[in-house]
Amino acid sequence: MFTISVSTKKMLDNSVECYAYIVEKDFKSSVIADEIKKTCPQLLAAIKQKKFVGATLDTITVPFMRDNVLAYCVLVGLGEVESNGGVSIIERYRRAVGQLVKAVSACGATSVALELVSPSKKLSLEYVAKQATITSHLAYYFFDDFITDKNKKAKDLNITLVVDNRNKKVVQEWVEQGSIIGAAVNQARHWIDTPPTQLTPQDLAKKAQVVAKRNKLGITVFHESEIIKMGMGGLAAVSRGSEVDCALIILEYKAKKKNAPTLCFVGKGITFDSGGLSLKPADFMETMKEDMAGAAAVICAIDALAQLDCPVNIVAIAPTSENLPSGTATKPGDIVTFYNGKTAEIKNTDAEGRLILADALSYAVKQYKPDAMIDLATLTGACSRALGPFYSGLFTEHDEIKKRLMEASDISGDQLWQLPMGDDYKKAITSTVADICNIGNSKISAGASTAAHFLQHFVGDTMWAHLDIAGTAFDVPNISYYRPGGTGAGVRLLVELAMKW
Numbered sequence: 001m002f003t004i005s006v007s008t009k010k011m012l013d014n015s016v017e018c019y020a021y022i023v024e025k026d027f028k029s030s031v032i033a034d035e036i037k038k039t040c041p042q043l044l045a046a047i048k049q050k051k052f053v054g055a056t057l058d059t060i061t062v063p064f065m066r067d068n069v070l071a072y073c074v075l076v077g078l079g080e081v082e083s084n085g086g087v088s089i090i091e092r093y094r095r096a097v098g099q100l101v102k103a104v105s106a107c108g109a110t111s112v113a114l115e116l117v118s119p120s121k122k123l124s125l126e127y128v129a130k131q132a133t134i135t136s137h138l139a140y141y142f143f144d145d146f147i148t149d150k151n152k153k154a155k156d157l158n159i160t161l162v163v164d165n166r167n168k169k170v171v172q173e174w175v176e177q178g179s180i181i182g183a184a185v186n187q188a189r190h191w192i193d194t195p196p197t198q199l200t201p202q203d204l205a206k207k208a209q210v211v212a213k214r215n216k217l218g219i220t221v222f223h224e225s226e227i228i229k230m231g232m233g234g235l236a237a238v239s240r241g242s243e244v245d246c247a248l249i250i251l252e253y254k255a256k257k258k259n260a261p262t263l264c265f266v267g268k269g270i271t272f273d274s275g276g277l278s279l280k281p282a283d284f285m286e287t288m289k290e291d292m293a294g295a296a297a298v299i300c301a302i303d304a305l306a307q308l309d310c311p312v313n314i315v316a317i318a319p320t321s322e323n324l325p326s327g328t329a330t331k332p333g334d335i336v337t338f339y340n341g342k343t344a345e346i347k348n349t350d351a352e353g354r355l356i357l358a359d360a361l362s363y364a365v366k367q368y369k370p371d372a373m374i375d376l377a378t379l380t381g382a383c384s385r386a387l388g389p390f391y392s393g394l395f396t397e398h399d400e401i402k403k404r405l406m407e408a409s410d411i412s413g414d415q416l417w418q419l420p421m422g423d424d425y426k427k428a429i430t431s432t433v434a435d436i437c438n439i440g441n442s443k444i445s446a447g448a449s450t451a452a453h454f455l456q457h458f459v460g461d462t463m464w465a466h467l468d469i470a471g472t473a474f475d476v477p478n479i480s481y482y483r484p485g486g487t488g489a490g491v492r493l494l495v496e497l498a499m500k501w
């Protein structure tokens, strides 16, 4: 179990096993409470001997005896506050929190008090409290459902944020908000990490039902026969090789205010991507349970937004299917007709994400006429190769949504980098036998941009952005608050975006 609470007691009066500070480079020893220095007299000597100056993510753990019980003082460095080396101070703060959670667990401890201080005058304490809360949730998460050795399962962690009396109330409030967001990200990660045979499209629909019930959201789930009848030829084609029915999941949250704008989030929900008849090589398939990360992100974001009383209406749509080869599977050369009447030639059944999104985007535009629409998809290996695991690709031709997304990205920590969508890429997906083709021409390559162009055929005039999370959704290395497995990429971003809309 993970808990996080706020305390106004003096550091040492909190009965915990670890006492922690996140410190900037060349910090003064005065930032550490006198009573700690007194009870742990070896602390300053240890800092000196280990030459601990607070460089980025450096950590020092000093054990001491407190009332005859072993305790620890843990310091984690932030580096220089002003120079950022391309990583912002708040992102370094998040990573320091991740590092702290690791250090506490390395001591075998389950409780820590952290003195909450803003790392920069530019960052309010409320914001820092919220980030510390979200990030400690993230750092605690560990997919241990199938680990049978009790010693290797996640241990409890209780975090106490220590603040002045005058800040208690607001910090408390932001800790509550942060906990809602952190739990939503971890819920998405848990679904992503669940083995693909235990999280099929029908299972995902059941998870969405639970979310809807808990938050009193509107929910509609269309099943395969309805999807075929409605003319959603893309989703139906992808599902043809699978024994399990596909689904289109739609969740609706209504803001209290009348006439509030409506945001539509659409997420790719391929619960396993084998590539279909255009079968992937074995090693490319290993992590393809992650291919529903977009769907998880939009469902978990609306879950958090409902709890946060979001001021705008939200619709979350997740087309979900398996992509498998079989005697009934869609074949390269097949042509499909989508919900909006357009047709596409399928040259490669592994470019399936755009086929299911095409129907979902057309449906969203027709049924909801949203003020803005954002899709999230583990769409292309090309995007992952271009940006690696640290930035999701942003594709849009609308400046307003770009601006809002980039702001939400900076604040939330879900990093974005814009990739081009110029008209020159349009020709890459022409077909001689249908309106468009589901793979790009090899001369133009730029697979992430041509995929975005495919999607653009289904959004009409709607203000729209596409986020390719193929690189960021799973197995992100070197970030202390993630572990191997799902990251929940996009949840923090969508929540921040909608709350500020």
Ligand code: BES
Residues within 6 Å of the ligand: 273, 275, 291, 348, 350, 351, 352, 353, 378, 379, 380, 381, 382, 384, 438, 439, 440, 447, 470, 471
């Ligand atoms: N789900 C994959 C993309 C992917 C790759 C996600 C790596 C996460 C990590 C997608 O369906 C796919 O297979 N795309 C193909 C498209 C190609 C056939 C045009 C790709 O990127 O290779």
Ligand code: ZN
Residues within 6 Å of the ligand: 273, 275, 349, 350, 351, 352, 353
């Ligand atoms: Zn694929």
Ligand code: ZN
Residues within 6 Å of the ligand: 270, 273, 291, 350, 352, 353, 378, 379
């Ligand atoms: Zn895929």
